[in-house]
Amino acid sequence: MEAAPLLKMSQISKTFPGVLALDRVDFELRRGEVHVLLGENGAGKSTLMKILSGAYQKSGGEIELDGVPINIKNPRHAQDLGISTIYQELNLIPHLSIAENIFLGREPSSFAFIDQRALVRAARKLLNGLGLTVDPSARVKRLGIAEQQMVEVAKALSLETRILIMDEPTSALTQQEIKQLFATIRRLKEGGVSIIYISHRLEELFQIGDRVTVLRDGRSVATCEIADTGKPQLIRLMVNRELTEQFPKRQATIGEEVLRVEGLTTDGLRDVSFSLHKGEVLGIAGLMGAGRTELACAIFGVEKIEAGQIYVKGEARRITSPRRAINCGIGFLTEDRKSQGLVLRLSVGENLCLPSVDKFSSWGIVDSNREKLACRRYVQELRIRTPSLKQKVSFLSGGNQQKVVLGKWLCSEADVFIFDEPTRGVDVGAKTEIYELMNRLTAQGVAILMISSELPEVLGMSDRVLVMRSGQIAGEFSAAEATQEKVLQCALMA
């Protein structure tokens, strides 16, 4: 079985000015295997893959492909060698068709004219091979994220890819879509493609991976057969400490009602009613497109409310803008941190105070001393790892950025928090820290509405679970009665 590996990266180092990002990393890929690359944010996974895909140049070490030493000069060169990457942020052009995207830059053509028919034919063949029945001439912007990903896979196949790198491919997918993706991955494997799979989700690697290599702080810690490995062992390898409980115990007492929604109807919601209590975590489960984010947007004054009423602490409130929601004591941690939660070019301090500058200013002039004091407090309280308040927030890791968003709402004195996918793109250690923070908040009497696509998270954190389906509440479970099967079934039922 020990055939020569397809790819061998040995003693790879990469230095950036002042930083050793990779320190003599070894990585080996066999033909037709799914090799999971695991590690916390900043462990060096992306840097290693960028070297393989030609985006970065290695500072030291050797790469062998099929036993031949190679020097990957640029992304184009990597492609020619049969190495393709599917990034977390998909790189498709929305206004072009599926077929045009797949063959972008390599269109079958005579002179300057593109042979449309040949283009569509070739695309259809590729898509069928992946078990996809979409029309190749459909615009990409009309596809869901999962389908777009398939288009990327098709594109990679059209390049005669031997090594496919997938960076967090499931982060935006629903359970059902993940199943489909995994089926595709298995098919690729049978076709002899080797896959390097980067993911934070431990559950997944047991389903899909053959081997796993763990990186920590720029070094390769271990490579093991997944069949011989357990979850706790992997977590230990990643963080070098035993995480006894992924979901820490909570000690909140549930108090009076702070938020009540009655018959809420918007463009994407129909007659949604529920209530949320002091100290409670109310989990909202459901598939993508079930209306969960729309619900959050409606409560936060972003989406126009057509009918229904929102009560905050017993009082009927008309929430027509985020400002009003904030004045009602509501804070919203959006699903997409970078595009909606943070101003990446501003500093940690400026981001922390964005919703509450008013509090620190008189006559429009900001009292920077008071502001700094408040910011320091939240940086300390939330243990945000940043060299200073002046650090640009774009330079923080995902977990720390999430904490800045959280601090923003603490600073605005919110006591109803809406978390939309609070741990997306955050590594295991930071995840636990965010869960602990949520528990600390509820212990202080904050109420939390938590939207999440990760069922273990919903079940592990919530006191009650609401399941949404096509814009409505499809079911409610107490923490005691909720199981993965029940919740999923409720979310899927036609």
Next chain:
Amino acid sequence: MRPNGIALRQSFLLHHARQLGTLSGLLALGLVLWALTPHFLTLSNLLNVAEQATIIAIVAVGMTFVILTAGIDLSVGSVLAFAGVVMASALHAGAPLPFALLAGLATGTVCGLVNGLLITLGRLPPFIATLGMMSVARGTALMYTGGRPISGFSENFRWLATGEVLRIPIPVVVMIGIYAIAFFVLTRTKLGRYTYAIGGNEEATHLSGVNVRLYKTVVYGLAGLFSGLAAILLTARLNSAQPIAGMMYELDAIAATVIGGTSLLGGEGNVLGTLIGALIMAVLRNGLNLLGVSSFLQQVVIGSVIIIAVLIDMALKRRGK
């Protein structure tokens, strides 16, 4: 996931090196000109350069605010002309000086606010809204005056251009004052904070409860206000308000802003850079004149300087990442 810690602090330094870079560019330019033509470094010439820079520099303050919000204002030159003729006709009609000045400032501000409302409420792209205003304001100024300049004002009014405080010409004093205020506003006030935030990420800013429409409208109003102020100084200097004044000033103001390191993508930059940018343009013009370079070649040189400055800026930023 990216390299952390030390590299980041370095990029922070690089970012500030950018401002210092612009400044050393200005100083280098000055040294070269001094070597080539001794007349350059006389007090009278330097004051002359500063005075030449004032109009564009003041217009560029408004432009900097607008560009920081990731917008653009193409109408500043036309609005300047329009505000100038409104003020001039008020003076000729015998209005008291303060009233006429206010009329000029108000005209500019209103034009700017209209731009802002078209962009926020009308949801027009800033480029289109202000392109329209550029033509409307210019056309109105021409119609209003029949295309003729309005000339000849009282000594009191002209003092705004000819007067001096501690031997510094009034326009230069005004410019310095405006930059000091703008610096304070951008660094210390809510308006400034929101200006950067809107340019950095408008949606996140909106979701943080900031009234984005209001602040954007105010920023365009400010751009108009500064055009009005520049109109007063220009009219006083020329002793004449011309409906064709301020042609292409929008481009000079954008150039000064961009040379000064403000990103056209918004959210990054500051007014000190813009001031240096405006001075570089003025020094360049002055120096080329002193050297007897033809005005045709001058355009080529200035255009090249803009391109080179931005190329350097982008190279530095890439290295910062």
